[in-house]
Amino acid sequence: MVLSVLFLVLVAVPLYPELFGLDELPPFTQLVAFRPQGLVLVFALALLMLIRKGWRIAAGLVVLLVLTGAGLTLPRLTNDPQPPLSDTRELTIMVANVLGGGANAGAVAELIRQRKPDLVSLPEAQVDVREEIRAQLQGLQYAGYTDQPTSAVESATSVLVSSTLGAVQVKRDLPTEFGHLLVTGGSLGEVRLIAYHGFPPLPDAVPAWKHDLQQLRRWCAADPPTVIAGDFNATLDHSDFRWAMASNCQSVAPEVGRGFVGTWPTDQPPLLRTQIDHVLATRPIVPGSFAAYEVEGTDHLAVVVRIAVPKGS
Incomplete structure (x- = not known):
């Protein structure tokens, strides 16, 4: 015994x-x-x-x-999507880590043309990569913004914002190791959208990883309805990630029964991948759907989610 x-x-x-x-x-x-x-x-x-x-x-x-x-x-697999309430409006959010420009820009643009997201979070996309994707959108109107705090390619985070959101404001608010962008205003009302890339938990960089998760907790705990989309370099099995989400943030994929869809690394069979690309939403935003797509040239799956936001927000 x-x-x-x-x-x-x-x-x-x-x-x-x-x-x-x-x-x-x-x-x-x-x-x-x-x-x-x-x-x-x-x-x-x-x-x-x-x-x-x-x-x-x-x-x-x-x-x-x-x-x-x-x-x-198992609830990550068995949860059923909740039907949106009648007084909500739908937003579509896309995330695609482009591996510093390794991803095929045409493939990313094609996915945007097909799904027409309101916001596209592009971790590891520098200005030139962002503009190469935007140039292939064939008439779709997206404004592009980039934050790159260091010369390292992986520190760049770009965002494409659909003209359907109106005259938005884009800025950086809290410090993170990699770039992030905060989108507010326009037709979003009180809702704020954040394109985010968390620092990876490398053996010699766990403190930097934890620092970014502390900033994530501040966003999740704030009052405005918030959506955070990107490569988090963390899974629901990390206690620090669960702590950052607290009781106010929810990851869309497990909430709709797609929590076992591994998004990285794509050079491994699906059963050997893990889910580090997320879209988080604070309550009372309702998760609607989650889908993942192969994109040539990157080691991440692109993800597209739909969420229902209260119309009064």
């Missing part, structure tokens, strides 16, 4: 490092991003252990751990 409990702890540490205060230490910060895959792998291991009589107690404990984890994560 003692050995079985010790084995359970050994398995639990990489799956749930936050229970041991280790989730902010490499390599656990990186491993936990793939927790659903880890649960499947550990469950298969536990089933194999049941073959040996002496291992069955340990296997049973591990199965209980996996089933508990599955119970916490």
